[in-house]
Amino acid sequence: MHHAQGPLLTVDVSERTAETEDIDDVLAGFIGGRGVGTKLAVDRIPTDVEPLSPANRVLFTTGPLQHSQMSFTGRMNATSVSPLTDGLCSTNAGGFMSRNFTATGYGAVEITGASDEPLALHVTDEGVEFEDVPDLEGALTSEVSTYMEEEHGLDEDAVACIGPAGENLVRFASIMTTENRAFGRGGLGAVLGSKGVKAITFSGDADPVEYDFPDVTGEVHREAATSDNIMKRQGTASMTEYANKVEALPSYYFSELSFEGAEGISGDRVEEKKYRKGTCSACAFACKLPTRDEESGLETEGPEYETVMAFGSNSGVDDIVSVMKSNELCDELGMDTISAGDAVAAYLASEDAFGDSELIHETVEKIAHREGVGDTLAEGVARCHDELGVEDWTVKGLEFAAHDGRKLNGQGLSFAVANRGADHMYSTFYALEYPLVGRDQAMNPEGLEGKAARLVERENHHAVLDSGVVCKFSRDFVTDDRLAALLDAPFEELMDVGARIVELERAFNNARGFDRSDDRLPYELEGLDAAIDEYYAARGWNDDGTVPGGLSGGGDVASADD
Incomplete structure (x- = not known):
């Protein structure tokens, strides 16, 4: 199976230190992107962490397909414990930063600790430079980009930063890249703000990883263009x-x-x-x-x-x-x-x-x-x-995102059970119900019959896309067989990886107190309780919305006291 490669770079902004360690086993088991971010978060972030404390971590990851030149692959992932939802949250952003990230040679980069002064981190294939940036306090995102270009010769595509909202710990602050592309949902910008990190840049000259990608990369690119x-x-x-x-x-x-x-x-x-x-x-x-x-x-x-x-x-x-x-x-x-x-x-x-x-x-x-x-x-x-x-x-x-679940009932179910909350991209179930897909995939928007099992499939599939990392709008181009070919693994094996990612998220959130009572909607939806039962059964989870065995299969459970 193709997967991201390179060590984990841990940057402690309290001590201003950086160290690397091998994570080959995590990369091989979870592909990259959201999968690797989730697994590392589960292993390394205390389950009782306060999201805006120094003990929380922000993990930046991307996937093997960022080493291709295929359309729909200009994306990367960030994972942390959300100050908005209090649960584990992965969010991905488009733009141009993902290939600057791969040029550093790292498989993942994590930020921990907290700086007393506004700080910029410059991550390259040679390590990390810590730069005090008091003049950027309160700066808009475009002003940060201008500074990085004038002072460091780095264009906006190399920059991830926060604006005043992140500095002021707004619980839905985003991390911005390429000025107007966002790691948007869940407030991870506030997590960086709590760490005193105003900006991170990625650049380098690491040798590209050689993957034997199939000809399908060219086919997808041509179809996207035409x-x-x-x-x-x-x-x-x-x-x-x-x-x-x-x-x-x-x-x-x-x-x-x-x-x-x-x-x-x-x-x-x-x-x-x-x-x-x-x-x-x-x-x-x-x-x-x-x-x-x-x-x-x-x-x-x-x-x-x-x-x-x-x-x-x-x-x-x-x-x-x-x-x-x-x-x-x-x-x-x-x-x-x-x-x-x-x-x-x-x-x-x-x-x-x-x-x-x-x-x-x-x-x-x-x-x-x-x-x-x-x-x-x-x-x-x-x-x-x-x-x-x-x-x-x-x-x-x-x-809530749009695509209202009161009309698109399967999307309503998705909003209720998604580990990330009322997020439309976790399964994009709405695409089946408008529909935005062919008749062979479309579903009646009314009712929930038969939708729980389909939702499980969609969530698993999207977890793999987020690990690849592949844009969700590739649905007409990156078919199941093409995805399997691109990642060099049987499709069923990939779906097993997706299921593990979703389950790790759920188990971590369970350890933070989440259960069935959190899988709810602010409106009545006929048959919702029965559909949630079906969803849990399809995943093999307990009736109360918890994962049997908890995090026992996902690595050691950390404590904030460790």
């Missing part, structure tokens, strides 16, 4: 009007399932603002969205559909330029647009102020700097909904 797909013009924003039509578009802080102003924030409106092509490293699909509003001069990348939902329909906004500005603010300040947008929508609901764009943009700034009501919202909806007097629209503390 396909006629609306995402090439509109990105995921192309979903907006369709989701609205089938009543799966959350609106007015989840109180409605469609939005009368959807046309104003549709994919067509985004396409009108797109001024050039955008892509990730080596990808010919080019579905990214560099956009510009000529009247105001505003430029950003996006918004994608999830941002359109959070800062558009869910906030009662029908103006794409307003959503673009919200998107750009989040990128510069370093926040997940979904969680930030939902938190703002909750505040608008409490103030009866839906559609107030000026208030929205002011509130985004206040969240990042924890000023006024922003300090309350920075804690996330699960922690502040009572104070606001609104419902708690989260699962496991993670704010």
